[in-house]
Amino acid sequence: MSVFREGVVSQAPEATVTGGDLATFVAGLPKAELHVHHVGSASPRIVAELAARHPDSPVPKDPELLAEYFTFRDFAHFIEVYVSVVGLLQTPEDIRLLTYEVARDMARQRVRYAELTVTPYSFGLRGIADEAIVEAIEDARVGAERELGVVLRWCFDIPGELGLPAAEGTLRMALDQQPAGLVSFGLGGPEKGWPRALFKPYFDQAIAAGLHSVPHAGETTGPETVWDALTSLRAERIGHGTSSADDPELLAHLARTGVPLEVCPTSNVATGAVPSLTAHPLPAMVAAGVTVTINSDDPPMFGTDLNNEYLVAARLLGLDAAGVADLARNAVNASFLDAAGRARLLAEIDAHLASWVA
Numbered sequence: 001m002s003v004f005r006e007g008v009v010s011q012a013p014e015a016t017v018t019g020g021d022l023a024t025f026v027a028g029l030p031k032a033e034l035h036v037h038h039v040g041s042a043s044p045r046i047v048a049e050l051a052a053r054h055p056d057s058p059v060p061k062d063p064e065l066l067a068e069y070f071t072f073r074d075f076a077h078f079i080e081v082y083v084s085v086v087g088l089l090q091t092p093e094d095i096r097l098l099t100y101e102v103a104r105d106m107a108r109q110r111v112r113y114a115e116l117t118v119t120p121y122s123f124g125l126r127g128i129a130d131e132a133i134v135e136a137i138e139d140a141r142v143g144a145e146r147e148l149g150v151v152l153r154w155c156f157d158i159p160g161e162l163g164l165p166a167a168e169g170t171l172r173m174a175l176d177q178q179p180a181g182l183v184s185f186g187l188g189g190p191e192k193g194w195p196r197a198l199f200k201p202y203f204d205q206a207i208a209a210g211l212h213s214v215p216h217a218g219e220t221t222g223p224e225t226v227w228d229a230l231t232s233l234r235a236e237r238i239g240h241g242t243s244s245a246d247d248p249e250l251l252a253h254l255a256r257t258g259v260p261l262e263v264c265p266t267s268n269v270a271t272g273a274v275p276s277l278t279a280h281p282l283p284a285m286v287a288a289g290v291t292v293t294i295n296s297d298d299p300p301m302f303g304t305d306l307n308n309e310y311l312v313a314a315r316l317l318g319l320d321a322a323g324v325a326d327l328a329r330n331a332v333n334a335s336f337l338d339a340a341g342r343a344r345l346l347a348e349i350d351a352h353l354a355s356w357v358a
């Protein structure tokens, strides 16, 4: 599997662009990502490394077959790939490797800061001890910052489809282990049949412990779920919130209160949340004054990456380099990075834009 191994990147590459197309600008733009899943970020390169460690797994070992396996076909296929990747994460070292290598893929796209959504409960179900899970991701986080120049923080999210035991387990892991990189508490899985309010007691405790509330809402259901997330779970950002665009009152509320949406355009088309990119409500959200951030969700599984999502957003919103830089600033300002870190990253964005304009 050495074909997938590439040299260690000691530092995020410096951008020195002075002209060219928007794709070049985006590729060199220092970025923050706020909605991206840990297991969902496993690229074919990473999966090949994991599969090599577990030759008994059903994941193809041949690079060409693996590339084909990873070609997004439909949502059912996405679930199949996702589940098979989860199946490869059998030891703490698998989790550490995945996490570190995800950061390497981020560094290549000049992602400088990411709040990675981790679902630790699913690792616990596989018999990995809570302490070992946290140690694995924390070890990767420290190494990624030092060696790759990527600052990682965690959002621990509840796999909603596993119900209240999963909520309890995720909360316990957050509160008992208190990983240094943990900043927020999330909720994923199906929305239909799982009202956000059901999880209120767990979010109340997480918030009381100092964690930020960032549930998924309004991706597969209507705007009422976004309201529910705001009122019951005291959401500070909304994961997706796609259907917010169906409710002008909600858009006005989001604009007034400054609660940002984590928008993932390609994912929304892939999962059927919106019928097509051209029908994506991103322009309506922006027109209503809502703060939007651009994200990639489960990038390799949806055949995208963060740079591509920025280009999609630029096309939908008719943005030039300065407009794209504003989107990047939105993500920094909506992040849970400390003030000094935010200021540093905003200055990097300013410098990149200035060098481009010059």
Ligand SMILES: [Zn+2]
Residues within 6 Å of the ligand: 035, 037, 188, 216, 239, 297
């Ligand atoms: Zn998501």
